[in-house]
Amino acid sequence: MSILEVKDLRVSFHTYAGKVQAVRGVSFSVDKGKTLAIVGESGCGKSVTVQTIMKLTPTPPAFIEEGSILYEGTDIVGYSEKQMQKLRGKEFSMIFQDPMTSLNPTMRVGRQINENILKHMTLSSKEATKRTMEMMRLVGIANPEINMLRYPHTYSGGMRQRIMIAMGMAANPKILFADEPTTALDVTTQSQILDLINDLKKQFQMAVVLITHNLGVVARMADSVAVMYAGKVVETGTAREVFYEPKHPYTWGLLNSIPDTANMNGNRELPAIPGTPPDLFAPPKGCAFAARCPYAMKACIKAQPEETCLSDTHKVSCHLLDPRAPKVEPYHVKRQKTE
Amino acid sequence: MAEILLEVKDLKKYFKAGSKIQLFKKPFYEKYYLHAVDHISFSIEKGTTLGLVGESGCGKTTVGRTILRLYEADGGEVLYEGKDIAHIPISSDKTYTKKIQMVFQDPYASLDPRCTIADIIGEGIEVHGLYKTKKEREERVCELLEMVGLNREHRNRFPHEFSGGQRQRVGIARALSVNPEFIVCDEAISALDVSIQAQIINLLMRLQKEMGLTYLFIAHDLSMVRHISDQTAVMYLGTIVEIGPTEEVYQNPSHPYTRGLLASVPLPDPDYEAKRTVRGMKGEINSPINPKPGCRFADRCEFACDICREKMPELKDLGKGHKVACHFTEKLNSKE
Ligand SMILES: Nc1ncnc2c1ncn2[C@@H]1O[C@H](COP(=O)(O)OP(=O)(O)O)[C@@H](O)[C@H]1O
Ligand SMILES: Nc1ncnc2c1ncn2[C@@H]1O[C@H](COP(=O)(O)OP(=O)(O)O)[C@@H](O)[C@H]1O
Ligand code: SF4
Ligand code: SF4
Ligand SMILES: [Mg+2]
Ligand SMILES: [Mg+2]
Numbered sequence A: 001m002s003i004l005e006v007k008d009l010r011v012s013f014h015t016y017a018g019k020v021q022a023v024r025g026v027s028f029s030v031d032k033g034k035t036l037a038i039v040g041e042s043g044c045g046k047s048v049t050v051q052t053i054m055k056l057t058p059t060p061p062a063f064i065e066e067g068s069i070l071y072e073g074t075d076i077v078g079y080s081e082k083q084m085q086k087l088r089g090k091e092f093s094m095i096f097q098d099p100m101t102s103l104n105p106t107m108r109v110g111r112q113i114n115e116n117i118l119k120h121m122t123l124s125s126k127e128a129t130k131r132t133m134e135m136m137r138l139v140g141i142a143n144p145e146i147n148m149l150r151y152p153h154t155y156s157g158g159m160r161q162r163i164m165i166a167m168g169m170a171a172n173p174k175i176l177f178a179d180e181p182t183t184a185l186d187v188t189t190q191s192q193i194l195d196l197i198n199d200l201k202k203q204f205q206m207a208v209v210l211i212t213h214n215l216g217v218v219a220r221m222a223d224s225v226a227v228m229y230a231g232k233v234v235e236t237g238t239a240r241e242v243f244y245e246p247k248h249p250y251t252w253g254l255l256n257s258i259p260d261t262a263n264m265n266g267n268r269e270l271p272a273i274p275g276t277p278p279d280l281f282a283p284p285k286g287c288a289f290a291a292r293c294p295y296a297m298k299a300c301i302k303a304q305p306e307e308t309c310l311s312d313t314h315k316v317s318c319h320l321l322d323p324r325a326p327k328v329e330p331y332h333v334k335r336q337k338t339e
Numbered sequence B: 001m002a003e004i005l006l007e008v009k010d011l012k013k014y015f016k017a018g019s020k021i022q023l024f025k026k027p028f029y030e031k032y033y034l035h036a037v038d039h040i041s042f043s044i045e046k047g048t049t050l051g052l053v054g055e056s057g058c059g060k061t062t063v064g065r066t067i068l069r070l071y072e073a074d075g076g077e078v079l080y081e082g083k084d085i086a087h088i089p090i091s092s093d094k095t096y097t098k099k100i101q102m103v104f105q106d107p108y109a110s111l112d113p114r115c116t117i118a119d120i121i122g123e124g125i126e127v128h129g130l131y132k133t134k135k136e137r138e139e140r141v142c143e144l145l146e147m148v149g150l151n152r153e154h155r156n157r158f159p160h161e162f163s164g165g166q167r168q169r170v171g172i173a174r175a176l177s178v179n180p181e182f183i184v185c186d187e188a189i190s191a192l193d194v195s196i197q198a199q200i201i202n203l204l205m206r207l208q209k210e211m212g213l214t215y216l217f218i219a220h221d222l223s224m225v226r227h228i229s230d231q232t233a234v235m236y237l238g239t240i241v242e243i244g245p246t247e248e249v250y251q252n253p254s255h256p257y258t259r260g261l262l263a264s265v266p267l268p269d270p271d272y273e274a275k276r277t278v279r280g281m282k283g284e285i286n287s288p289i290n291p292k293p294g295c296r297f298a299d300r301c302e303f304a305c306d307i308c309r310e311k312m313p314e315l316k317d318l319g320k321g322h323k324v325a326c327h328f329t330e331k332l333n334s335k336e
Helices: A046-053 A081-087 A109-120 A125-138 A157-169 A187-204 A215-221 A239-244 A249-257 A298-302 B060-067 B095-099 B117-127 B134-147 B152-156 B164-176 B194-211 B222-228 B246-251 B256-264 B270-275 B306-310 B329-334
Strands: A002-015 A018-031 A035-039 A062-071 A092-095 A175-179 A207-211 A224-229 A232-238 A307-309 A315-317 B004-022 B028-045 B049-053 B075-080 B100-103 B182-186 B214-218 B231-236 B239-245
Touching: A002 A046, A002 A207, A018 A035, A018 A046, A018 A062, A018 A207, A018 A224, A035 A046, A035 A215, A046 A062, A046 A175, A046 A207, A092 A157, A109 A125, A109 A157, A125 A157, A157 A187, A175 A187, A187 A207, A187 A215, A187 B256, A207 A215, A215 A239, A215 B270, A224 A239, A224 A249, A232 A239, A232 A249, A239 B270, A249 B194, B004 B060, B004 B214, B028 B049, B028 B060, B028 B075, B028 B214, B028 B231, B028 B239, B049 B060, B049 B222, B060 B182, B060 B214, B095 B100, B100 B164, B117 B134, B117 B152, B117 B164, B134 B152, B134 B164, B164 B194, B194 B214, B194 B222, B214 B222, B222 B246, B231 B246, B231 B256, B239 B246, B239 B256
Parallel strands: A018 A232, A035 A207, A035 A224, A092 A175, A175 A207, B049 B214, B049 B231, B100 B182, B182 B214
Antiparallel strands: A002 A018, A002 A062, A224 A232, A232 A315, A307 A315, B004 B028, B004 B075, B231 B239
């Protein structure tokens, strides 16, 4: 059963320069205890989508134009700030790329975790302190008695991310939203944080919505994947469907941009995606990827592609899936079978 | 054998990291030094690329900045075409500032927002007096823009009107403006999206082929480094722990740190990731301030023994120029 279902979500920012259509019809669902990864180039609307679910985007300038957000079957789009506050922290929790933006630099980390616990749970202060230490151990910080007393700046980036996770996990949330949680970290630290998130997911049957632009991270973490481009989900499916049977030219482009480490042949040119994403002030009438797509046809410029269901889980929006379209071979999606 | 353009020998750069007076003991004044770069050596052949990888704080940028003479070396030599330039002050000699250029990570921070693209690219040309007339200079700016895949019409725009990838192209055009031979690319693609990273890598490789450029390519993305580099050096806490021809290093990583680093990289293959058992390594990089004697990696190394904590291992050649600094290389390699 899906714990979260987003249907045709549209979000715009009303600015002086005009209306930015940041999210233009996004649908996906996440199951209990599973990870959904949202991938796509910067500016494609990943953060806005998740922030809208959490209601962290201020209105104005952000407006939900359309769509529904079902949490355990209930539409929360119309929820008041007070209702959302109950959900945030207790049911939903969020971690960001830069933990420093959400940590208070002048407060000892133990106290920050403690306050967060007391906000969501009714515990005596002694019990809360005990839980603080328990949470710190849970995320892999040894000697919490001593480390509680440190200030955020005395921690490394990886350790700060652990503290953020400890705060987020304090009230046993059902869904963890993680917006590029490891983008600023070294690969070694990234690997440790990803393992931690996976452990917590298993241990607490928590759903995870992970935003990243690193396809390696997606492959390690995701049960299902939503590929976003210019405010839309262009392809979604299980991780195996998206990596091994991708059907959208943008997904092909993303997969091909990664150097193929399995069979390197020297100075080969990387098949980069030419150009840059379109301006969301005035998104194109047809397929938003048309200007960069090697397979673009007349139909692509005229009309937006409809979603085609290839399986219960695999859905793709591209005119190439129309029976009348020419058959094309993906230029060379590699199945990177690493021994 | 090709000609060596740049050779770094026993390079050392320490930063003062404060000092501490210990009361109550004997009057005792202990100095603290941050060993950013500690006796490293490598050489780069003309027209090739050396990739430099390692966790943040291991000293990669300091190596680049010392080669550019933005920092003065505390020891060792930087030989450019055989001549030691490490101790020539940057102000007294313009030839090497022209020959050696740098491309930075953050295209936002490194371009002056008040200048047009033409001013930014033309600055070096002016400083070095490369073109006499204004018209010639303008023509050169247009040529450079086209070379990096931008339009000549872009020259009168300002940096904020460009995307991250385009700004990085401007940064590359600026570096190329003075006809350099050697370019230090310090995390030049790290802030960009994967698809745009591929565009910039292709551009750098094309320019290298066309102009015979030599690169020091600093990055933490191991797969991109593998793609662009002829040789790869792995740094840990100010030292080089492994260096050699790129494919040797990636296919037969022989230092426990290199192995851990490669094992940490998630690959875009869900089935592989699901059954992968070795994932990365424990712990975090130690403090580079007054490091303990012995191998810098000993605290995180699963193979560490007494000798590792006493004696710093030296780089040993395993053949084909593949060098590793570990007391137990032979033993570890023969185990498999
Ligand atoms: N506060 C804002 N005002 C106006 N536009 C915004 C605002 N926040 C985000 N946007 C726009 O919304 C789009 C999607 O942004 P975002 O969701 O942050 O992208 P991503 O997370 O995928 O990189 C971008 O084009 C961005 O410029
Ligand atoms: N100007 C400086 N003054 C003092 N310490 C510095 C300076 N520049 C770098 N360092 C220190 O030197 C070490 C190496 O830094 P750096 O070369 O920037 O590493 P990397 O580029 O590999 O991340 C770090 O511990 C850093 O804090
Ligand atoms: S709809 Fe047309 S332009 Fe868009 S991705 Fe498919 S083929 Fe390319
Ligand atoms: S010298 Fe010792 S501690 Fe250092 S990497 Fe080799 S085995 Fe590990
Ligand atoms: Mg974002
Ligand atoms: Mg650096």
